[in-house]
Amino acid sequence: xxxxxxxxxxxxxxxxxxxxxxxxxxxxxxxxxxxxxxxxxxxxxxxxxxxxxxxxxxxxxxxxxxxxxxxxxxxxxxxxxxxxxxxxxxxxxxxxxxxxxxxxxxxxxxxx
Numbered sequence: 001x002x003x004x005x006x007x008x009x010x011x012x013x014x015x016x017x018x019x020x021x022x023x024x025x026x027x028x029x030x031x032x033x034x035x036x037x038x039x040x041x042x043x044x045x046x047x048x049x050x051x052x053x054x055x056x057x058x059x060x061x062x063x064x065x066x067x068x069x070x071x072x073x074x075x076x077x078x079x080x081x082x083x084x085x086x087x088x089x090x091x092x093x094x095x096x097x098x099x100x101x102x103x104x105x106x107x108x109x110x111x112x
Contacts, residue, residue: 002028004096013084020080023094029074030096035067038091050077 003026011019032051036044050056056069071077081088
């Protein structure tokens with residue numbers, strides 16, 4: 001299987017600051033990176049999808065202004081949470097695949 005590393009494992013921040021989460025593909029080329037958020041006692045929620053070298057596509061309720069994503073190459077992507085406030089407290093996850101999705105394609109999202 002493909003290995004993905006995410007750092008930091010935990011971040012605590014003051015309100016108004018920014019937190020950046022890094023995602024690295026360790027043994028494959030991450031053409032597409034998916035950023036998810038998980039709220040307490042709920043399933044994963046897809047925030048955005050990023051193809052290497054292009055602007056991310058954001059799901060409803062998530063914006064580039066609040067959650068800018070960088071995906072400059074096939075081994076690295078980052079998500080920044082800007083102007084942090086208590087509502088941003090959550091688990092954040094990245095996932096990746098080695099084939100690009102077209103602009104009109106989306107990963108299947110199921111409610112849990």
